[in-house]
Amino acid sequence: MKSVKWGILGAAKFAREHMARAIHAAEGAEFYALATSSSEKAADFQAFNPNLVIHDSYDALLADPEVEAVYVPLPNHLHVEWTLKALAAGKHVLCEKPMAMKEADFDAIIAARDASGLLAAEAYMIVHHPQFTRAKELLASGVIGDLMLVDTVFSFNNAEDTNNIRNKPETGGGALGDIGVYAFGSARFVTGEEPVSIRNAHIVRENGVDVFTQVMAEFPSFAYQGTVSMRMANRQHITFHGTAGHITLTAPFNAGVYDIAELILEAPATERHVERWPTVNQYVLQVENFGKTIRTGAAYPCPLEFSRGTQAMTDMVLAAE
Template identity: 50%
Template sequence: MKWGILGAAKIARTGLAPAMQVARETELVALATRDPTRAAPFEALVPGLRVHSSYEALLDDPEIEAVYIPLPNHLHLDWSIRAAETGKHVLCEKPIALDARDFDALISTRDTTGKLITEAFMVAHHPQWVLVRDLLAEGVIGPLEHVEGVFTYTNRDRVNIRHSAEMGGGGLRDVGVYPCITTRLATGAEPERLRADIRWQNGVDSFARVWADFPAFTLSFYCGMMQARRQHMLFHGQDGWIALSAPFSGVVYGDCRVEWQQNGDTRSRSFNTANQYALMLENFARSARDNTPFPCPLEFSRGNQAMIDAIFASADP
């Protein structure tokens, strides 16, 4: 599958573009950026890369079959729809929309054009989450009682889009989505009630604590973008627990390991060689080519955005 990237964002430069060099059936052929100097790292990675000076020009490139969209959050919805309408498959960074109601337009566009439109939740493709889902389904830790999560990092760059309310910034949309999606992914359950305390800075959430009631268990997590870097997920059952040392960014944290305890017996499995970005690209190409189910379709993404919407709505003003 021949890819183009809309914009020279950091996640494209450090995550997806390198993954495109190792993923099967994947070739990066073009980049669109309005600043030619930002194309240099991509050109070093892919000699002969075509660089378009506008997003429209890239969408008009007949060789490109799929586009990856890592633009500022508030641009994701419009450019995803525009790309599909020009005949491209679409892999868009999260959040693909800022409101769950916007998914009606995305799903309609996908179904009308016949093009795959998906949100780039790379964790849905990581084998450690397949293991966690299987352990829970097999009842290894007994009935699940509680899930606990953490995802924080430090971003003090005030001109960064994550500090812009107008661009859809904030910690919940950036990292808070991950405890939500992985809990839903691993359990197959949806929340019934949500409550949150949110700390606001310049119109965006810089820190949030969230509590969620699911039908048979509870979830609590905190997330933020002005704290020391930390991530963790724990699934606690009546007979044991499952802990993930690097649940969301195994490449960054190095020791990507799932540890679980059953009736006092502890086991673990490491996943340090897994490249979740490459696996996502391979699954995307397979789904687009063979029309097979994608692990994280728009309907699942809509459920996650509905959870984020409810978290914001539940928070004290």
């Protein structure tokens, strides 16, 4: 299979530390080009890919006929604009989450995707990790009985990093957009259900951005409670609690960075069962799945419609505040 040639719009820290390296390592992918006007930032990427083509503007990279797919790691408020520009330039697009700041903003992206025949998707990497497909499989098997509660938490503390785009309202900052997508989307992905109502949404803001959100929601067959925060010590956790047992993911979101991915199944009908994935890189799997969809037409694990559903839940939370 011919490798997909990738370009990255901007020399973001996350792109440098994770996604650029994942593209470089992925089977069927080539990290071909980077758009940045900073030679210093470019050097950080050239350190592991000396043959990298450097463009001094985003538009120049989009005009490069060699680039087939574009990764967009720009600040949140620029995601829709540059996703649409990349699609208009004939490029497949993988855009960081949240892809849009409200559900209605997905309309233009979905229309552009359908009109172009190109692949456009949110970089929601967790659904590419086998721990989530395994949790989905176990839940569907009935091993924990009827699902009663999904409990999620995702937190970190970046209070001292005042220049971080997550702490700035003008760049679409806030915990809900940055990590709420994981807390909400993971519950939706594993259960296959959509929220019916938000029973409670407690949101704390600082300088115009949400830094702590606690949510209680009702799904058709279970209750949901979740907390996301940018002002609490690092923690990640999901539990799917049923009438006959529970499934826990101990490093659900930054597997391999926060901790080793681990799934724990506890149910009276079975012995305590633990599965671990110490070497899986979900970013690499995301790139490889993206390439397979482009080259073979295989179904992509995270279509825009799924991402739109997560944003719809976020909108519901904000409306319930």
